[in-house]
Amino acid sequence: MKKSILKTTLNFSVLALALCFxxxxxxxRVPPIEDKDEVAGGMLKMKVNDADWSAKWAYTITTPLDxxxxxxxxxxxxxxxxxxxxxxxxxxxxxxxxxxxxxxxFNNPVGSYKMVSLxxxxxxxxxxxxxxxxxxxQSTVYVSMDKEGEGKPVGTxxxxxxxxxxxxxxxxxxxQGYLELSGSFTVNEMVGFDGGENPLExxxxxxxxxxxxxxxxxxxxxxxxxGIVGGSL
Numbered sequence: 001m002k003k004s005i006l007k008t009t010l011n012f013s014v015l016a017l018a019l020c021f022x023x024x025x026x027x028x029r030v031p032p033i034e035d036k037d038e039v040a041g042g043m044l045k046m047k048v049n050d051a052d053w054s055a056k057w058a059y060t061i062t063t064p065l066d067x068x069x070x071x072x073x074x075x076x077x078x079x080x081x082x083x084x085x086x087x088x089x090x091x092x093x094x095x096x097x098x099x100x101x102x103x104x105x106f107n108n109p110v111g112s113y114k115m116v117s118l119x120x121x122x123x124x125x126x127x128x129x130x131x132x133x134x135x136x137x138q139s140t141v142y143v144s145m146d147k148e149g150e151g152k153p154v155g156t157x158x159x160x161x162x163x164x165x166x167x168x169x170x171x172x173x174x175x176q177g178y179l180e181l182s183g184s185f186t187v188n189e190m191v192g193f194d195g196g197e198n199p200l201e202x203x204x205x206x207x208x209x210x211x212x213x214x215x216x217x218x219x220x221x222x223x224x225x226x227g228i229v230g231g232s233l
Contacts, residue, residue: 041057042057042212042214043210043211043213044058044077044095044213045210045211046095046206046208046209047208047209048204053081053095055079055095056080057079057080058078058079058080059214060076060077060078060213061215061216062167062174062176063174063175063177071104072101072102072103073100073101074099075101075178077096077097077099077181077213078096079211079213080092080093091135091136093132093134094131094132095129095131096132097129097157097185097211098118098121098127099126099127099157099159100121101113107164109159109162110160111159112156112158113158113159114126114127115128115157115185116145116154117143117145118143125153127156127157128144129157130142138195140192140193141192142192143190144189145189145191146189146191147189154188154189155187155188157183157184157185157209158184158185160183161181161182161183162178163178163180163181164177164178165177165215167216168216179214179215180214182210183211185209185211187204187209190203190204191203
């Protein structure tokens, strides 16, 4: 499962950063979200080292892992503060969660999932978090992991409510997945890397985390159609 998770999460990370920070590098490009304060934009908020942080938009996507024999789905929840502007240099933060949910729990994913770094995700610790800060060509990436790099759990993410249905993104059928997800999270330690490589002394702690998101970018892009199943804690 670990190889599949790493490959899929890397692909999702590229997608998240692209959607967060490159929504419009030309003046004639129309922002996909007309009103970022609408509920359809999703909600993702928390405290970062006791300072309030709130995403301007957030969403979720569900995908099977690459290996056919694997018995997990990977759920991706992300949100960003990046503005939709015509500036070439991106500026903002993006928070992403990865949760490997067993296929046996797909119809009822309610529960808590322990977080480690992406490298150590497994059946016992099936979740991870990545927090990216981008300012022009400068970037810092914080990863949910203990500073010693021993793969110890550093937090949890809990799914409390969900809705299942057929996912669609820009007219493409993405298969069955979670059309809505809500819950809470805490990450006690996130280790930073300057430029994604050099470790930093500073660590982050994410507390009072809440999310309430819909499937697909802006929620409204995805069709909420047949076969919907819902549940809650």
